[in-house]
Amino acid sequence: MNVLVIGSGGREHALVWKIAQNPEVKNIYAIPGNGGICQQAECASIPLTDFPALIEFVRTHHIDFTVVGPEQPLVAGIADAFRAEGLPIFGPGAAGARIEGSKIFAKELMQKHGIPTAHFGTFSDYDAALKYLRQLPEGPVVVKADGLAAGKGSVVCANHEEAHQALRSMMVEKVFRNAGEQVVIEEFMQGEEASLFVITDGNDYHILHPAQDFKRALDDDKGKNTGGMGSYAPTPFVTPDILERARREIVEPMLHAFQQESIEYRGVLYCGLMLTDEGPKVVEFNCRFGDPETQVVLPLMESDLLEMMLAVENGNLNRYRLQLKEEYGVCVVLASGGYPDAYQTGYPIEGLDEVPDDVLVFHAGTRNENGRLVTAGGRVLGITALAPELEAAVNNAYLAVEHIHFKDMHYRRDIARRAVNYLKATK
Ligand code: AMP
Numbered sequence: 001m002n003v004l005v006i007g008s009g010g011r012e013h014a015l016v017w018k019i020a021q022n023p024e025v026k027n028i029y030a031i032p033g034n035g036g037i038c039q040q041a042e043c044a045s046i047p048l049t050d051f052p053a054l055i056e057f058v059r060t061h062h063i064d065f066t067v068v069g070p071e072q073p074l075v076a077g078i079a080d081a082f083r084a085e086g087l088p089i090f091g092p093g094a095a096g097a098r099i100e101g102s103k104i105f106a107k108e109l110m111q112k113h114g115i116p117t118a119h120f121g122t123f124s125d126y127d128a129a130l131k132y133l134r135q136l137p138e139g140p141v142v143v144k145a146d147g148l149a150a151g152k153g154s155v156v157c158a159n160h161e162e163a164h165q166a167l168r169s170m171m172v173e174k175v176f177r178n179a180g181e182q183v184v185i186e187e188f189m190q191g192e193e194a195s196l197f198v199i200t201d202g203n204d205y206h207i208l209h210p211a212q213d214f215k216r217a218l219d220d221d222k223g224k225n226t227g228g229m230g231s232y233a234p235t236p237f238v239t240p241d242i243l244e245r246a247r248r249e250i251v252e253p254m255l256h257a258f259q260q261e262s263i264e265y266r267g268v269l270y271c272g273l274m275l276t277d278e279g280p281k282v283v284e285f286n287c288r289f290g291d292p293e294t295q296v297v298l299p300l301m302e303s304d305l306l307e308m309m310l311a312v313e314n315g316n317l318n319r320y321r322l323q324l325k326e327e328y329g330v331c332v333v334l335a336s337g338g339y340p341d342a343y344q345t346g347y348p349i350e351g352l353d354e355v356p357d358d359v360l361v362f363h364a365g366t367r368n369e370n371g372r373l374v375t376a377g378g379r380v381l382g383i384t385a386l387a388p389e390l391e392a393a394v395n396n397a398y399l400a401v402e403h404i405h406f407k408d409m410h411y412r413r414d415i416a417r418r419a420v421n422y423l424k425a426t427k
Pocket residue numbers: 118142144151153154156186187188189190193215272283284
């Protein structure tokens with residue numbers, strides 16, 4: 001069997017790594033891939049929304065199955081284009097991917113189907129947005145641009161003054177262009193966050209180990225929001241009771257909502273949750289795997305990933321037996337100095353040979369240059385370690401990190417620390 005993975009991040013490297021473990025797999029291709037993926041897969045470069053060219057590539061390379069990593073091609077309808085040509089693919093069509101592509105669509109669907117989420121108002125008129133803001137109690141509030149804004153469209157504001165500023169930059173200055181024509185103003189929710197990956201064929205579903213990611217650039221959740229500086233799973237903050245509530249109050253009503261709306265959702269539904277005092281509530285839905293959560297969640301899967309994805313596409317997920325490892329996984333992201341602001345690339349990456357064999361190195365922003373591996377992006381590598389105890393997984397990941405060097409390398413030193421302390425305190 002030949003498989004194509006679309007995307008270029010650490011998430012896609014983890015997908016390639018896990019898919020390659022299926023004994024039926026002959027060739028793996030990646031578009032565009034990265035320095036690590038291209039050691040394991042044959043890489044090609046085609047714009048991710050040029051569907052005719054992608055379909056042509058799939059045909060000429062006799063690719064049997066395509067897996068889409070990032071959201072943009074899904075929101076643009078890649079899965080519909082492939083299925084219309086009889087080409088199997090993992091991921092929802094455009095109608096389902098709207099759950100990530102439009103915050104307003106997601107919020108209204110949740111409201112209609114009684115799925116717990118922050119109270120909100122939606123606005124296309126700046127003055128109406130300001131008026132709504134003024135009648136809220138003073139305090140933190142969240143302002144979100146409606147469309148895709150490369151993960152930067154949500155602004156958590158400490159007070160109304162900051163919210164006013166955010167509204168002005170989205171609606172008047174249009175810093176996110178079209179994405180800011182409509183905005184959501186949302187109640188600020190407090191609690192631990194968790195990422196649940198729900199794998200569904202539209203009828204049945206499986207949930208992978210609940211994960212947490214670390215979005216801020218600096219320790220103790222300081223600094224700017226990034227694509228994600230680390231992750232771990234399973235998070236002890238999602239207790240069996242909370243997971244059960246999330247199934248009953250969020251996952252199942254959401255899958256039911258898709259059916260009611262005649263949306264055939266096949267793929268992964270990423271549920272970003274806030275674990276509030278009143279129970280789990282939805283922060284956001286995504287139509288794809290999370291990055292860097294995938295770099296811990298897939299290594300913690302005992303059963304086969306490709307088989308699961310094929311069952312999703314074939315509508316027989318009920319016959320797939322998901323097995324998860326009873327271990328913890330921790331991923332520490334090594335980033336270029338300066339990220340998420342401006343940073344330099346092209347620096348040689350040293351020390352990967354010294355990383356212990358049982359530690360996984362997932363490449364993100366890397367490329368091969370004259371036989372040498374160099375940095376090529378903001379997030380460069382994700383170092384994943386597994387262990388029976390969370391603290392041991394943390395230690396193994398950080399010990400491996402010590403072997404790796406590139407100029408101005410930056411990483412957080414507190415990945416999973418709160419969870420380790422929580423586990424100690426609740427023992
Ligand atoms: P989003 O773009 O919706 O994924 O939001 C990005 C991040 O902003 C989330 O991961 C949260 O950390 C934070 N956030 C978004 N919405 C809220 C909210 N209503 N309350 C508190 N934090 C939020």
